[in-house]
Amino acid sequence: MLKFLTWRFGRALLTTFxxxxxxxxxxxxxxxxxxxxxxxxxxxxxxxALIQQYGLDKSLPxxxxxxxxxxxxxxxxxxxxxKRPVVEMYAEDVGATLKLACCAxxxxxxxxxxxxxxxxxxxxxxxxxxxxxxxxxxxxxPHFIIAITLILIFSFHLHWLPSTGSQTVWHYILxxxxxxxxxxxxxxxxxxxxxxxxxSQDFMxxxxxxxxxxxVVIFKHALRNALIPVVTILGLQIAGxxxxxxxxxxxxxxPGIGRLFVGSVMKRDFPVLQFGVICFAxxxxxxxxxxxxxxxxxxxxxxxxx
Amino acid sequence: xxxxxxxxxxSKRDLISSPPEGTTSLLLPGEAITRxxxxxxxxxxxxxxxxxxxxxxxxxIAAIFAPYVAPYQPDKTSILARNxxxxxxxxxKPGHLxxxxxxxxxxxxxxxxxxxxxxxIALVGVIIGSVIGVTLGIVSGLLGGLADRTIMMLVxxxxxxxxxxxxxxGIAIFxxxxxxxxxxxxxxxxxxxxxxxxxxxxxxxxxxxxxxxxALGATNWRLAIRHVLPNIASPIIVLLTLNFPxxxxxxxxxxxLGIGVQPxxxxxxxxxxxxxxxxxxxxxxxxxxxTFIVLxxxxxxxxxDWLRDVIDVRLD
Numbered sequence: 001m002l003k004f005l006t007w008r009f010g011r012a013l014l015t016t017f018x019x020x021x022x023x024x025x026x027x028x029x030x031x032x033x034x035x036x037x038x039x040x041x042x043x044x045x046x047x048x049a050l051i052q053q054y055g056l057d058k059s060l061p062x063x064x065x066x067x068x069x070x071x072x073x074x075x076x077x078x079x080x081x082x083k084r085p086v087v088e089m090y091a092e093d094v095g096a097t098l099k100l101a102c103c104a105x106x107x108x109x110x111x112x113x114x115x116x117x118x119x120x121x122x123x124x125x126x127x128x129x130x131x132x133x134x135x136x137x138x139x140x141x142p143h144f145i146i147a148i149t150l151i152l153i154f155s156f157h158l159h160w161l162p163s164t165g166s167q168t169v170w171h172y173i174l175x176x177x178x179x180x181x182x183x184x185x186x187x188x189x190x191x192x193x194x195x196x197x198x199x200s201q202d203f204m205x206x207x208x209x210x211x212x213x214x215x216v217v218i219f220k221h222a223l224r225n226a227l228i229p230v231v232t233i234l235g236l237q238i239a240g241x242x243x244x245x246x247x248x249x250x251x252x253x254x255p256g257i258g259r260l261f262v263g264s265v266m267k268r269d270f271p272v273l274q275f276g277v278i279c280f281a282x283x284x285x286x287x288x289x290x291x292x293x294x295x296x297x298x299x300x301x302x303x304x305x306x
Numbered sequence: 307x308x309x310x311x312x313x314x315x316x317s318k319r320d321l322i323s324s325p326p327e328g329t330t331s332l333l334l335p336g337e338a339i340t341r342x343x344x345x346x347x348x349x350x351x352x353x354x355x356x357x358x359x360x361x362x363x364x365x366x367i368a369a370i371f372a373p374y375v376a377p378y379q380p381d382k383t384s385i386l387a388r389n390x391x392x393x394x395x396x397x398x399k400p401g402h403l404x405x406x407x408x409x410x411x412x413x414x415x416x417x418x419x420x421x422x423x424x425x426x427i428a429l430v431g432v433i434i435g436s437v438i439g440v441t442l443g444i445v446s447g448l449l450g451g452l453a454d455r456t457i458m459m460l461v462x463x464x465x466x467x468x469x470x471x472x473x474x475x476g477i478a479i480f481x482x483x484x485x486x487x488x489x490x491x492x493x494x495x496x497x498x499x500x501x502x503x504x505x506x507x508x509x510x511x512x513x514x515x516x517x518x519x520x521a522l523g524a525t526n527w528r529l530a531i532r533h534v535l536p537n538i539a540s541p542i543i544v545l546l547t548l549n550f551p552x553x554x555x556x557x558x559x560x561x562x563l564g565i566g567v568q569p570x571x572x573x574x575x576x577x578x579x580x581x582x583x584x585x586x587x588x589x590x591x592x593x594x595x596x597t598f599i600v601l602x603x604x605x606x607x608x609x610x611d612w613l614r615d616v617i618d619v620r621l622d
Contacts, residue, residue, distance in 0.1 A: 118314045140607045142555045145596045239468040
């Protein structure tokens with residue numbers, strides 16, 4: 001177990017390092033930083049002085065070390081556009097993103113797992129086919145089309161729900177559904193196939209043969225085993241959730257970091273963009289590591305491994 | 307005539323050990339037989355799959371022959387016929403089947419040309435991604451050792467970073483032009499091809515015919531091109547079919563956000579994005595291109611799922 005976790009931890013560190021290095025190199029590709037900061041041009045003397053001040057005349061590895069040092073101090077640069085620290089900008093917006101993402105994640109689990117179970121237990125019935133058809137649509141239709149369709153129906157046609165902003169509870173409904181649709185569909189699909197696998201195992205027959213009630217058989221014997229692979233999928237869902245957030249926040253004008261990030265791409269505000277990448281990649285790496293730990297907790301086979 | 311499983315793992319060896327009845331001989335290359343079996347597969351496919359194939363075929367024809375199929379030039383404006391709804395609604399103009407936009411451009415014609423752009427980008431993108439991925443996968447599987455570990459580390463890295471991030475950074479650095487967009491969406495999903503082809507190489511490598519060709523002095527290069535590639539072709543085709551809608555959606559999403567295909571070129575995602583501003587008064591500007599996107603992706607996904615089941619590929 002310890003070996004497994006150390007290995008995973010090492011991998012998480014390595015990935016983080018690779019992301020930082022990639023972002024650093026990416027920043028170099030954008031051209032001369034001094035020209036980016038002062039697009040109107042400078043006299044050669046001032047430019048030379050600035051290059052010296054920012055340490056741009058040092059070698060690349062040296063610059064990378066400075067970059068890492070400043071990173072640990074929380075100094076991640078100042079937005080070209082807004083002239084304030086990017087950390088501050090992200091700190092303002094991260095709450096809205098987390099709230100929305102958590103709502104969507106919870107909704108997708110509390111709908112996805114039972115739907116997948118129904119599809120597996122009532123296999124070959126109309127209900128199961130219907131559930132899988134819905135899951136298929138949720139999976140194959142892109143976020144922005146779901147969003148636009150929901151807005152057209154519920155905001156413009158029925159006037160039930162607001163289409164943009166995040167002030168009240170009502171504002172949460174459409175973005176949450178949009179963001180949850182994909183996750184729900186894939187969780188349902190995974191739960192179904194995993195449960196079907198377990199249901200055909202020998203210990204299921206044993207459990208029934210010894211006279212256990214069907215509810216105990218399904219929930220204690222089948223579901224607990226079936227959910228192990230589903231948990232690993234949850235980790236991968238986070239990457240999808242971030243992809244989704246970026247688009248959903250833009251469509252619904254949600255004041256979160258996804259929208260901030262897309263805005264920085266359009267305005268080519270590199271410090272903001274850079275911190276966005278570090279942020280998102282950090283979340284993914286962290287969550288994947290947490291999933292690894294969770295995996296150890298729920299699967300005793302790994303726990304007892306030497 | 308007996309149907310031979312073209313895609314089955316052991317098809318080659320079965321042919322050699324026992325020529326099935328009705329086929330002439332094992333001296334003939336398998337082409338004549340396989341073609342029949344492929345047609346047979348399509349003929350015995352469920353109705354929904356056949357329907358999807360017809361839709362894909364029609365859309366492909368429309369995209370290829372766009373200038374002949376579209377009733378109008380995509381950029382031709384007509385001030386008198388602005389914001390006309392589709393023909394079945396009140397105020398619709400019979401000449402404009404799906405209505406017109408705020409500049410009086412015909413929505414159907416724009417959709418057809420946009421389909422051409424979106425499908426074209428996705429097609430080139432998938433080809434780039436599969437070539438890179440398959441090459442790396444085969445190299446990784448055949449050489450093993452350091453090359454294998456490096457490539458698999460890259461795959462791990464790719465899996466743990468949301469691809470949209472990489473694309474957005476790429477756009478911020480290199481700007482929004484169609485070649486950049488194609489290159490970026492082309493890189494998407496390369497790791498799926500790499501993992502699949504590596505796995506296939508590892509399993510094919512144990513087959514006696516590989517051993518035989520190594521014994522005959524075949525180089526790695528020859529092994530890869532002549533022996534491994536033909537054997538892993540069918541799962542790769544399945545993966546291509548399944549990745550195509552995903553790449554198309556990536557491009558549409560970017561164009562929808564306004565950081566993909568730039569005006570005046572129309573792409574389906576871009577049309578949905580532009581139509582958003584007129585959604586209250588002219589919903590067809592959004593719904594028409596959205597329907598095209600959904601049609602293409604749903605049909606491709608269904609056909610891909612079906613192919614995967616028929617060919618029996620495990621993709622995980």
